[in-house]
Amino acid sequence: MTTTLAAPPSRRPATAAPALALREITKTYDGAHTVLDRVSLDVPGGALIAVMGAPGSGKSTLVHCAAGLDDPTGGEVRIADRRITGLEEAKRTLLRQGRVGFVFQSFNLLPSLTIEENLAMPLRLAGESEDRDWLRHLAERTGIDRLLQRRPADLVPVLQQRAAVARAFASRPDVVVADEPTGALGPADASEVLDLMRSLVDEWAPGLLMVTQDPAAASRAHATFALEGARLRPVLTSTR
Numbered sequence: 001m002t003t004t005l006a007a008p009p010s011r012r013p014a015t016a017a018p019a020l021a022l023r024e025i026t027k028t029y030d031g032a033h034t035v036l037d038r039v040s041l042d043v044p045g046g047a048l049i050a051v052m053g054a055p056g057s058g059k060s061t062l063v064h065c066a067a068g069l070d071d072p073t074g075g076e077v078r079i080a081d082r083r084i085t086g087l088e089e090a091k092r093t094l095l096r097q098g099r100v101g102f103v104f105q106s107f108n109l110l111p112s113l114t115i116e117e118n119l120a121m122p123l124r125l126a127g128e129s130e131d132r133d134w135l136r137h138l139a140e141r142t143g144i145d146r147l148l149q150r151r152p153a154d155l156v157p158v159l160q161q162r163a164a165v166a167r168a169f170a171s172r173p174d175v176v177v178a179d180e181p182t183g184a185l186g187p188a189d190a191s192e193v194l195d196l197m198r199s200l201v202d203e204w205a206p207g208l209l210m211v212t213q214d215p216a217a218a219s220r221a222h223a224t225f226a227l228e229g230a231r232l233r234p235v236l237t238s239t240r
């Protein structure tokens with residue numbers, strides 16, 4: 001089953017391909033342990049899609065395959081209609097660096113760099129020139145503009161995650177993937193970060209795929225799916 005959602009208003013043309021498309025993705029470890037079984041999903045630009053699942057259900061595997069960090073055993077992943085599956089490693093890395101942003105549970109900011117340098121890193125990796133006006137705007141929009149010369153360890157967790165969210169959007173990616181983005185935060189801080197991610201998706205219109213065990217996180221999504229028994233099924237939730 002392919003689940004297609006009507007994209008909310010966005011700056012992407014209505015005819016554009018989904019920001020992220022998973023087609024019949026299968027992932028089997030050690031030739032025997034099937035974690036994803038013919039999973040299909042469209043993430044349109046301007047949509048935040050949540051996938052919930054118990055520990056060990058395959059959420060990280062899904063994110064890794066979707067973002068081109070890992071190749072599925074079968075099926076196809078397309079990012080803005082460019083196939084990422086089956087590409088040789090160097091080409092896959094190049095595509096990922098330019099078109100995919102990442103938010104992790106543990107922030108994963110580079111500790112030796114300032115926040116400003118962390119924000120600029122995706123542009124450098126993608127071989128783009130450092131657009132200082134854009135980075136300044138990004139920092140203001142994510143509420144970290146006064147912290148650009150600090151290092152990650154100087155910031156409380158919620159500000160580190162704000163900076164990580166800013167970094168994820170820095171290269172103006174087609175798709176952002178978030179793996180348990182609220183897992184290291186208390187409820188109030190989690191709510192703040194979720195509101196930020198949702199508002200950036202609404203404003204800048206990448207697709208955002210978030211895997212989480214947190215029902216509060218899923219409540220910010222345009223649509224929610226459950227990963228169970230290696231399959232995805234839609235979940236009815238009230239969205240905000």
Ligand SMILES: Nc1ncnc2c1ncn2[C@@H]1O[C@H](COP(=O)(O)OP(=O)(O)OP(=O)(O)O)[C@@H](O)[C@H]1O
Pocket residue numbers: 029030035053054055056057058059060061062
């Ligand atoms: N590289 C690997 N080699 C073999 N098995 C793996 C590998 N990565 C994950 N697995 C197995 O695949 C299953 C799904 O793991 P995954 O980390 O994707 O689940 P998850 O839902 O993200 O779990 P959690 O919420 O605990 O992080 C688990 O049984 C795990 O042990």
